[in-house]
Amino acid sequence: MKTVVLVKQVPDSGAERRLRDADHTIERESADNLINEMDDYAIEEALRLQEAHGGEVTILTMGPTQAAESIRKALSMGPDQAVHVLDDALAGSCAVATSAVLAAALRTLSPDLVLSGAESTDGRVQAMPHMVAERLGIAALTGARKLTVGGDGTLTVERQTDEGYEVVTAATPAVVSVWDTINEPRYPSFKGIMAAKKKPVSVLSLADLGIDPGEVGTAGATSAVVSHQERPARSAGQKIIDQGDGGVKLVEFLASEKFV
């Protein structure tokens, strides 16, 4: 099976991040750049499927020059190769434009399976897997907590919902997005780190993909951020005083926040 994993480089969500006043984009220097956390789980899932069923795993990243670091890190976990879509005109691309670029790159790779994290920790749009699948005209199985491949290549996914899970199936090719409940990603070993240096990374420009620069980047964005402000300071918590119904109130709170 040929699997492509969509990997995005994002600013460390654990660090304090700032937006630029001029164009409301993130100050890349304000935080370390990492692989989007959920994408680690997608890479791990691809490697587990490869170990069980064979095939090859390719990393696909759209991002600026420094995204190469994340590509190398992803490769050190074990994938065979990577494709880096790199073009100055891509800066400021919206989700819709990004999906067009990723879909164009995926067409050149013709994978059986496209894996991605269910969301990115910077944008949190959660729409990329759907949009990519729509553009490619293939099924989207999103929010998976479990993925199995049948003997005939049928994909079966346990799709995590707020109340439980749904079992959905699709034939390949398909896009599957995963949550962090699906597996425990491996840590790169030294052998993996050394091997990653020698793995092929092909760089594609918008011209290579036949995309007009005017359709992407800030110029082609379907939405624009017009203003931003600091997150308000944390407000005081809600105090529950037990008047015989404390337990019920606690459960109500937990249920309203979907903890139970």
Add this chain to the structure above:
Amino acid sequence: MRLNEEHQALRDSVRDFAREVVAPVIATHYEEHTFPYEIVRQMGKMGLFGLPFPEEIGGMGGDYLALCLAVEELARVDSSVAVTLEAAVSLGAMPIYRFGTEEQRRRWLPKLVTGEALAGFGLTEPGSGSDVGATQTRAVLDADREEWVLTGSKVFITNSGTDITSLVTVTAVTGTEPDGSKEISTIVVPSGTPGFTVQPGYSKVGWCASDTHELAFEDCRVPAGNLLGERGRGLAQFLSILDEGRVAIAALAVGLAQGCIDESLRYARQRHAFGSPIGALQAIQFKVADMETRAHTARLAYHDAAARMLAGEPFKRQAAIAKLYASESAVTNAREATQIHGGYGFMNEFPVARFWRDSKILEIGEGTSEIQRLVIARDLGL
């Protein structure tokens, strides 16, 4: 002195592992004096036990500096886990890799380099530590049965009594040299050999989640083929292993010294006194600055010793300097970090309390500070 990209990537990978896998559970192991098997299993999967060994024997194809970086990053979070790796590789597997025959390597190394098995290094005895030549444990060759018969005991042996310990390498007196001195050789004793008893674990001040035992050998018979390397070369072998081990222990000490800084910075920013975070007070700033200076200098010292080792140059003096300075820095940093934490620093639930308890052994194990000074002075020709 700069790390190459691969060493940096490895360091980052182990740093993530230590924070995400070790930090959340290690305090419980420490408190309950239990060996962290699950952490060790995951370290094995990551290839940490195979770092300095070639790929042909199942290793990672890295070098000794790679091992040191992994040990440092682990020790930044916890020393028990760090010393488990350090001892398993540099004291457990390394003598077999370095001095073993093809057959011995094939037999014992595959599981040691993956961390599926651990090996101990039996050198120290109840009556002899630094004075290795005073070894009392004896091994007599029973020529008829082609077996070594061991009698004696060893103390403070790391990784010697875990469920996955496969063997202990033991130094023993095997005869008398022509000049009348003891002939010391190294013999491999597999776990479970009749006559080899592992005593119950110690109650230790620190390193409470690492495995340490006293070992007894009574009419303990192993095949003659378990002699490791040449007969009579035991002392020289172990001294060379100890030189390397000192660099790794220096790395461990740097990790602990750095961990003290990490925790102190975190605490100094959040703890308020007299209307500001205590980190705004010069008394705290100067302490932290001195802690950072010690950790940085000690790191450079061990990187230098490791670089010389990898270049095949003499590094005995530099290893001793690194071990001496790093261990004393670790003790000082742990004391200062505890002071910065005030009363909380005296509570076992705070990492700095663990660091404080774990630091003292660094001035003792793998050659005391006094021995390091002796090595340095001798190397200077005194």
